[in-house]
Amino acid sequence: MNTHTIDTSAPVISADAYDTTAFYADADSIAVVTNTTAPDAVALPSPGASTAQLLAAAQEAGRRAVPGPLAETALVARPLLRRAGLPVPDGPLGYAVAPELTIRYARPAASPVGSAGCSGDDDTLLVTGTLRRVPWARTATAVVVLATAPSGPVLFTLAPDRAVLAPGVNLAEEPRDDLHLAAVEIPAAQVRRVSPELLDEARLRAALARAALIAGAAERCVDLTVAHTTARTQFGRPLSRFQAVKQEEARLIEEAALVRAVVQAAAVPLDIGGPAAHFAVAAAKTQASASAAEIARIAHQLHGAIGITRLNPLHLATTRLWSWRDEDGDETYWAPRLARPLTATTLWPALTATP
């Protein structure tokens, strides 16, 4: 496979990533390799993969705590580039929706009103400002940026080495880097004027990708917890034989199933776009973010002390849940946006809009 490889000798996250040690991406496909000593390549979505397949792959990435921006690349950056008509670079990609950037045209048109930089002879941009907490920026070959130029919304690609990178991480120690831009020139070939709807679509894609990752991490919590409560014995019985344990475990299983259902249910609407996409994605991220606390709580409670250590992989899932629920809009961001268009007469039609 012709792939771009992250240097696996220097893992980008802490050394106790249990399953996954390598992440590959080229323009056509993405693969994760689990266990590099006996390569077991899981080829993930290839060109033409449906949204449902991409979501399933993102979920799998979440479940395995893949150390790379698989969901971000496959579900957010690449589709946005294609929408804007820009070529898709090889390798892992980042994204940022940043309408607050200051953008001028680098080659100002001679303007009768003299507002230099407000329109350009071509679309070469000068960009100033900070892209905050860009996922995996330090490993990305390019970051897809949606911003507002004087002419209106634009999408451009940025090579991270053009910016000053201030490293940061989330709770799971996944890279979340700030990129400081001081009048960075973006050549016109890397810029496209886009419709305002593409900004909305970018937010929806990012939220749904994140929700799919949450669904995967939730599933990991279920797997680990069920394995633990059947294997661990106390009072002469496996933990799972105790009513109190069963009751909590079922709630965990159910909450994880619920998150997966809302994510799956957004696949078709995302392709349809419009209000159906808005409803399904807002619901998916609201639910995924809102469920994270309960899922992590029960998984940890049923694991006992071992679960809060690095002797056990549970933290890979729970620290991600606690981070991902906040990223790309938490439930207090999406829930009111879900509710605002709803009235007594439109609530039921909205719930049943997608076949």
Added chain:
Amino acid sequence: MAFPDVVLPESACRLRAEVRAFLDEERARGTVLGRPDSWLAGWDPDFSRRLAERGWVGMALPVEYGGAGRGFLERYVVIEELLAAGAPVSAHWVSDRQAGPSVLQHGTEEQRRFFLPRIAAGRCFFSIGMSEKGSGSDLASVATRAERTADGWRLTGTKMWTGGAHVNDYAIVLARTDDTEDRHAGLSQFIVDLRAPGVRVEPIRLMSGEHRFNAVHLDGVDVPDGMLLGQRGGGWKQVTGELAFERSGPERYLSTFPLLVSLLRELERRPATAEQLTQVGILTARLHGIRRLSLGVAAALDAGASPDTQAALVKDLGTRLESSLVDTVRGILPTPADPYATPGTHPELLAFALLHSPGYTLRGGTNEILRGIVTRGLEQHR
């Protein structure tokens, strides 16, 4: 655990539009009032008959028995529309959901020819006679006995919490026919005419004062041979075989949906705060997710599977939502619940939903029992 995401067939989407048009007519008539828990409390046999005229009662029964021969997903669309609208569907509810499919699957040809066309016409209403004073979650402990007679059976015992026994035509009664080593093996199901001699229906009032269910005393009731349903000794298998149907439907998460609609109507009268919108959004997201899971079970049933674990999972999630929705709605728009307020106003609907709320997580198998099934089911899947 597999939950397929479902895309409803085109036919189901057309059907939805037809049901909505029908509901608009019925609203104009004053029969569909957007009330919570309408599958327990909305008793209107004329409405049931009009629904049957459209082919929407017993609609998954084969055409040769008077049904409409349509799939579970189409039935799903009809009943979810009815429940969301708070339509009065309780008269035919058990006939449509349980008795019909059960007679079709386990009944004799004679029983099918007699009951199914009547069920599909909305003219034959059933109750469930399972629980007893000493048998709730532990249903296999039922003490009602069926003694063999010359030409049938004599039933003695008392069934408890029998919904609609005072207005319905028949009950499917679970009784012990044989004392066997395995206590599950000696149980059988009977179709009991609720107007037969020896049947005494004693009202049990709910805490709201409503009369919805009863104690049904069977004081040596003679039941002809032809009214044994399915196999002698097969009662337990038959009862548990129905559970996926009984547990995963939209009535397991929509019972209080009309209260949410009422809340939105109230919120339209004033600018909603961000906090109110957030809470409404969180409820809506959960409803949406549970609905998708429930549809997944319906699709599995449609495909001939028996997704018992998934059904238990959906029912636990769904009924917990039904009950927490009531308190969340109260929190979003603090309103003193008032059972004597004008019917249909928010304070009255809140009172009604609240007084019914403890039942949501008990009826049809308690949530503690359901969660036991979910955990066991997932362990076995591994």
